[in-house]
Amino acid sequence: MNPTGQSAVFGKRKEPHTVIIARGNEIRHFTIRPWLAAFLGSALAAVVIGYLLATSYLVLRDDLIGATTARQARMQQAYEDRISALRAQVDRITSRQLLDQQLMETKVSELLERQTQLSQRHGRLGPILERAESEVGAASAADGAAAAKPDERAEVIGAQSAYSIASLGAGDTRPFSLWSTRSDPLPSDSAADRADRLFVSINQSLKAIESEQLSRVTTLADNAYKNADAITQALAAAGLPVDSDFGKDSDVGGPLIPLNASTMFDSKVKELDEALDALDHLKKEARRLPLANPAPGHSVTSPFGVRTDPILGTAALHSGMDFRAPMGMPAKVTAPGVVTKAGWNGGYGRMVEVDHGNGFATRYGHLSEIDVTVGQKLAAGDIIGKTGSSGRSTGPHLHYEVRHNGDAVDPLRFLTVGKKVAQYL
Numbered sequence: 001m002n003p004t005g006q007s008a009v010f011g012k013r014k015e016p017h018t019v020i021i022a023r024g025n026e027i028r029h030f031t032i033r034p035w036l037a038a039f040l041g042s043a044l045a046a047v048v049i050g051y052l053l054a055t056s057y058l059v060l061r062d063d064l065i066g067a068t069t070a071r072q073a074r075m076q077q078a079y080e081d082r083i084s085a086l087r088a089q090v091d092r093i094t095s096r097q098l099l100d101q102q103l104m105e106t107k108v109s110e111l112l113e114r115q116t117q118l119s120q121r122h123g124r125l126g127p128i129l130e131r132a133e134s135e136v137g138a139a140s141a142a143d144g145a146a147a148a149k150p151d152e153r154a155e156v157i158g159a160q161s162a163y164s165i166a167s168l169g170a171g172d173t174r175p176f177s178l179w180s181t182r183s184d185p186l187p188s189d190s191a192a193d194r195a196d197r198l199f200v201s202i203n204q205s206l207k208a209i210e211s212e213q214l215s216r217v218t219t220l221a222d223n224a225y226k227n228a229d230a231i232t233q234a235l236a237a238a239g240l241p242v243d244s245d246f247g248k249d250s251d252v253g254g255p256l257i258p259l260n261a262s263t264m265f266d267s268k269v270k271e272l273d274e275a276l277d278a279l280d281h282l283k284k285e286a287r288r289l290p291l292a293n294p295a296p297g298h299s300v301t302s303p304f305g306v307r308t309d310p311i312l313g314t315a316a317l318h319s320g321m322d323f324r325a326p327m328g329m330p331a332k333v334t335a336p337g338v339v340t341k342a343g344w345n346g347g348y349g350r351m352v353e354v355d356h357g358n359g360f361a362t363r364y365g366h367l368s369e370i371d372v373t374v375g376q377k378l379a380a381g382d383i384i385g386k387t388g389s390s391g392r393s394t395g396p397h398l399h400y401e402v403r404h405n406g407d408a409v410d411p412l413r414f415l416t417v418g419k420k421v422a423q424y425l
Contacts, residue, residue, distance in 0.1 A: 107199045110199075110203075111199070111202060111203075111206070114203075114206050115206075118206070118209060118210070118213075121213060121265060125213070125217070125269075128217075128220075128269065128272060128273070128276070129220075131276055132220045132224070132272070132276060210265070213265070214264060214265060214268055217265075217268045217269060217271075217272050218268055218271075220272055220275075221268070221271045221272040221274075221275040222275075224272070224275035224276050224278070224279045225275045225278065225279075227279050227424045228275070228278045228279045228282050230420070230421070230424060231279075231282045231283070231286055231421050231424050231425075232282060234417050234420040234421050235285075235286065235289075235417060235421075237417075238413045238414070238416065238417045239413065240289060240413070240414075240417065279424075283424070283425055286421055286425060287335065287336070287380065287425060288335060288336065288356055288357055288358065288360075289335060289356070289360060289414065289417075290334040290335040290356055290360060290362045290402055290411075290414055291334065291335065291414050291415070291417055291418030291421065291422075292332075292334040292335065292380060292381070292418055293334070293415055293418065294323065294331065294332060294333075294334050294362075294364065294398060294400045295323035295324075295325050295329070295331075295387075295398050295400070298323045298324050298325055298398075299323070299324050300321055300322065300323055300324075301322045301323065301324050301397060302318055302321065302322040303318070303321055303412065304318060304319070304320060304321055304408075304409075304410040304411060304412060305317070305318060305410070306318070319401055319408035320363065320365075320399050320400050320401035320402075320408065320411060321399075321400050321401075321411045321412065322397045322398070322399055322400075323397060323398045323400060324397055325387040325396060325397055325398045326387070326396060327368060327386075327387065327388055327389070327396040328368060328369075328386045328387065328388070329386060329387045329398075330383045330385075330386060330387075331352075331364050331367060331383065331384055331385050331386060331387055331398055332381050332382065332383055332384070333354050333362065333364075333378050333379075333380065333381065333382050333384050334362055334380065334400075334414075335354075335356045335360075335362070335380050336356065336377075336378060336379050336380050337354040337355050337356040337357065337361075337362075337377075337378055338354065338355050338375065338376070338377055338378070339352060339353070339354055339355075339372050339373065339374050339375060339376045339377075339378065339384075340353050340354065340355045340361070340374065341353035341363075341374065342370050342372050342373055342374050342376075342384075343370065344390075344391075345365070345391075346391070346392075347391050347392035348363065348365035348366065348391050348392075348399065349365060349366045349367065349388070349389075349390025349391020349392070349393060350365075350366070350367040350368065350369070350370050350385065350388070350390045350391070351363060351364065351365045351366075351367065351391075352364045352367065352370055352372060352384045352385060354378060354384070359404050359405040360402070360403070360404055361402075361403045361404075362400065362401060362402055362403070363399070363400070363401040363403065364384055364385070364398065364399070364400060365391060365398075365399035365400075365401070366387070366388055366389055366390050366391050366393045366396075366397060366398065366399050367384075367385040367386060367387060367388055367390060367398075368385075368386050368387060368388020368389070368390060368396075369385050369386040369388070370384070370385040371383055371384060371385045371386070372384045372385070402414055
């Protein structure tokens, strides 16, 4: 054994520490080895560090909690601000959509009202145009037919426009080049903007239709007055009686009260009615006069007036006109009337006399056959008999007379007027 207590392998050996504790008469001791001291030191250091960390946490905990709470509050405030902004944006969009919808509904209502108004006008124009067709003539009838066509377009425009504006309100962005000047909507346009342009375009189309209607009605009225004036002038030039003051105004006056758009159409229609009434009155007056040719296409062999008598060879008054006509040709009355004479009448031979009213009468002489009886009512163009050479005659012909209040007048005046007004009757 090594007396010095050294290890041969590890060198000098460290001795453990001995702790002696004396308490009264009792003495205790224990030995602390190095590893135990290291363990105890480590434990003590751990406790101290833990204590320091716990103390630091307790001291700083309120600050950490406050910072966390503030951060959460800021995040919550940011979220609430964002939600408020989104809600305000949704409210603005909703309000704009409601305004756009109300605007479009208002405009659709206006278009439908305009369409209804045009349809009602079309219903009123129908009978008037039919009357104008019969009264004014074929040329004006073509104008009248053209005046009716815009109402059909109005119905199509009105129905399609309501659908198109409603489609725009529903977010439909399809092209609407049928009415708009632009073929495609702009990307930045809203539904209200597109609907507004569409409404303006359709409104212009409807206004054009209304203007065309008024123009056509005015044209028909002007033509009716022109025809009435032409008939009046022709009758007056021939010295025939005519109520020339019918349908005309004279010695009038008063304050000027302009018409608005709603009453303009009614005024024009009333004017057309008055013009057609005036024309109808003049036509009835003219048709009652013996203006037709009793033997159209046949030449005159002896006019009205002084002539050499074909039998005696002396000057004599010829009270009518002689038309060359073959034996047995139908003789037709030149105006409506009532038969007052039908039979043999001296030098007239077989003669028919027809009373046309207002003092006018016509006579048809030298007939070979009489096909009417006294008191019979006749219409213009009815056959009264057949031509011949009965009575004081040198050959087959038709003797035609026009008398006013019993006096013979020149039939040529009536025939001339008849040619002038035939196109209006």
